[in-house]
Every structure is written in structure tokens, then in C-alpha cells.
Amino acid sequence: MSLKNIPVDLLIKYGLQVLGAIVILGVGLLLARWVGNLVQKGLQRQDMEPPIRTLLVRFIKVLVIAFTLVVALDTFGVKVAPLIAGIGIAGVGIGIALQGVLSNVMAGLSIIFTKPYRVGEYIEIAGVYGQVETIDIFSTKLVHADRSRVVIPNRKIVGEILHNYGTTRQLTLTVGIGYGSNISEALAIAQDVVAKNPRVLKDPAPAIGISMLADSAITISVQPWVKVGDYGSAQAEVYQALVERLRARSIEIPFPQREVRLVNGVSAAPVRTG
DSSP states (O other), X not given: OXXXXXXXXXXXXHXXXXXXXXXXXXXXXXXXXXXXXXXXXXXXXXXXXXHHHHHHHHHHHHHHHHHXXXXXXXXXXXXXXXXXXXXXXXXXXXXXXXXXXXXXXXXXXXXXXXXXXXXXXXXXXXXXXEEEEEEOSSEEEEEOTTSOEEEEEGGGTTTSOOEEEETEEEOOEEEEEXXXXXXXXXXXXXXXXXXXXXXXXXXXXXXXXXXXXXXXXXXXXXXXXXXXXXXXXXXXXXXXXXXXXXXXXXXXOOOOOEEOOEETTEEOXXXXXX
């Protein structure tokens, strides 16, 4: 065989195999996208959490691409069985090196399928709190009222004590009135203020009543329910309305006072009078 004919022979021998492998890979990528979109549309009609839907779509795409790659390599003339065995051995080593990542993945799957919390709910866990923005395989993202975000690795969540507030939260507000004030009128004002605030939920019903007989005031507790996103705004609005309405009705909102008496020119021990 002439040296001049070697490139031509190689091109004839392997050219069609390379071309076939490239065509198969291209078709596989298009097929993976098409199948992923089809599965996505089908799952959207099901009552399923967004993270689970995303996970299934990604898994199916990867499965189609992996199958396409195996077919392309086989077309190119590569023996697939030894390659798969080698990938398996390498996978063990990679798994040992990426234990933290894998633990996040396993924890993420546990969270997605057991659903201890969902997107949109307000939770407190591992010393942090916020509204759940996204749940993915590796981490959970929380958003605060100031729009800052907290990213928690999933392995830090599984096994911890979780406080899930759901999609609503209860305000715990207090206001003090003087001992000589009309208690029934003050309670009625608090009821009216809460009822007229558009952020306050009608169900569950708010809890309003006397919570403490303090040194200088009768403490009234006002505990309405609001949506998680309205927590800060509703608290400010209800407090402002309470102060304005109580002042308008001349109901005293006392503040702590201290009386000091002088006996023979010497200051006696201070006495709290309210």
C-alpha cells in the first residue's frame, strides 16, 4: 500500500463512522430536549412539587443523552462494555472524593420527597430563618424581608429541628393602657383596628385580650394572622392605628416612671410608682 493512499484509506474507513457518531449525538441532543419538554408539559398537569418536576425532567434528559452517547461510541467502533466498567470504577473514586456533595444530593432528595417544607413557606432551621424561595438538589434558598438570601446546604437541614410557619404568621403585639382606663373600650378599639386592616386575615380569627397586669400598665395582647409577605408591614400599620385610636379616645398609654423622695435632705431608696 502506498503512503499516499493511507490518508484516503483512513478517511474511507473511519470517515463514515465519525460522521455517523456525530449525527447520532446531534439527534440525541435534540431528542433529549424534545423528550424533556414533553415530560415537562405532562408533569405540569400533575399535582407535583416544582423541585420534583425539575429533577425528573433533568434525569430523563441525562438518561437519553447517556444512551445516545453509548450508541454513538458503539457506531464509532469503541467497545462499550470495558468503558462502562472503567466509568464505574472511576465513579467509586469520584464518589469518595465528593462525599459532601453526594450527602447534599441525598439530603436534597429526602427533602423533595418527604416535603417537610415547600416553596413559599416560612421556616426557621439551623439558626436561620426566612421564606423558602427555591429547593434544589444541593441547597435550599431562603429570602428575608430585606430581600437578602440565605443558602443552606441540604445536609445541614436533614436531621435538624425545623420550625415551619407555613404561608401565614401570627403577629404578637402588645400595648399598655393606664389602670384607670376603660378596658372594654380599649379592647373594642383593638378589635376594630385589626378588623379594618386589609393585611389581617379573617381566618384564623385574631386573639385579643389582657395578657399582663404590669407595674405601670394593663398590657393588652393583639395577635392577628397575616400572610408571610405582609408580616412587617402589618405589624407597623396595626401599631400605628392602635396608638392613634387610643389617643383619639383619650385612653392613656403610660410609660414607666420613678419617684425619688428626700427624707431629711438624704435621698431615699427610689420607689417605682407607675
